[in-house]
Amino acid sequence: MTDEPFDDVYDDKFDLDDQVEIDGIDPADSRVLDEMVEGIDEEDVDVEGLIEAGVGYVSINRYEQAVEAFERAVKFEPENAEAWVNKGFAHAEMDEYDRAIGAYDEALRVEDEEFDVEALVNKAYAEYESHRGNPLETVERALEKDERSSEAWYNRAVFLNERGSHEDALRCIDNALSLGQRGPRALHEKARALEELGRYDEAEEIRETAREAEEEEIMSEAREGLEGEDSLSL
Template sequence: MTDREGDSDHPFSEGEGFGDDYDEFDLDPPELGVDPAKVDPVDSRVVTDTLDRQNIDSDEVDASELLDVGLNYIQINRFEQATEAFERTANFAEDDLLAQEAWTNKGVAHAELEEYDEAIGAYREALQIDSESEHAATAETNLAYALWEFGETAQALEHAERAVEIDERFAEGWFNRAFFLSERGLAEEALHCVDNAIRLGMRNSQVLEEKAEILEELGEYDEAEEIAEEANEMRERAEQRVMEEREEMAGQQAGGGRPPNREDVEITDPGRVPEPESDDDWQLE
């Protein structure tokens, strides 16, 4: 090992040093337009979000396209990336309705990751923007689900009821309300709610299974058995379709078929169901 102590004969540079700061490079950090007294030190996003707004002009960001990026991430089950895309959409969106849709979808992505606390926060952010808009019912019913999973069962029913008050044609809102009522032993009210969901077009194996369980609670065993059989047949058909689609995709790949483009994928608002084409297609009980 070389002893470097006492070795002072090294010829250091005697240059004139640096002149003025370069325009493209500065050791000083940028000044952030944030009052430190108002920043939660636990909130690790504040610096990133502030830098985003400072470095990127909002006019250069198409928030609606950024929302589509998040929805595409959900389509391929990349939920963590989806949450980031939706949060940036909300930050850049100049339209409140678009920002509300972004927060609602961010909650959906968090729920898929079973991050219910974060999902609850996202839904509440959405509802703070507008509690009566077209996305408010979706936010309310999804908030109800997240609260239920988080153990806040009493609040869950309140928000499920609020969802159908905002939009009485919201099928998933009626289905979630039916579930929460059934869990509380209010089977008759639950049956009316699940029937409304079915009338509004939400007819799948999950809904039929819930209706069968409610009918069993009411002692309607014969009808419950018929509904359960229909649900089972529907599930088997859905599984068969999935298998056929996988086989078809495998055949296309083997034959050099092209992968789907973005235009081939239909993007829909998670949690939302198609509404009937006319008021004559349904009737509440």
């Protein structure tokens, strides 16, 4: 089993920046969720606001509070697939894979096409990490719904490499890369397939490209950090 093969995919699960205050609400404030529902008629509860607060908690790694926010969202709007998917993600970040899978199943029950693929891809990841279900079958269901999902092709490549189907894994990872899959880990997964197929020179070239990508990521993060310091000093 590879070392955390999914990190590059799921790090980008939420589109977050360093600013976690949402519409004047700071999710770091422990009173936020209570203030959003107390004394308010059920039909007037801002479910989208609860989801945004949950995303804010995820951005500062407060996953228990994130789960609470998403739980409140689905309590008031049980057919909200976005809240269920996000709830599953927060559970997975705490290694609560059974609960994550349950949340993804709820999202799939809703049958919201906008979130079906995301739910299936994330469910496959949770199944893989928890050794439950059939992650390969789950990710293939995602590809049936959207054959242009780079995350699904990447995950399928990982699962196939694990099973020793390296030719098929190589084809899948090439599909993922051509569809815009980001991150050096995708390149490392391709190198892994090439090495298993005895194509060592090609594998080393890909590894070198992956190392360069990792260095660029480090430099980019450093630049962003410096820019952040500059903006705070103004």
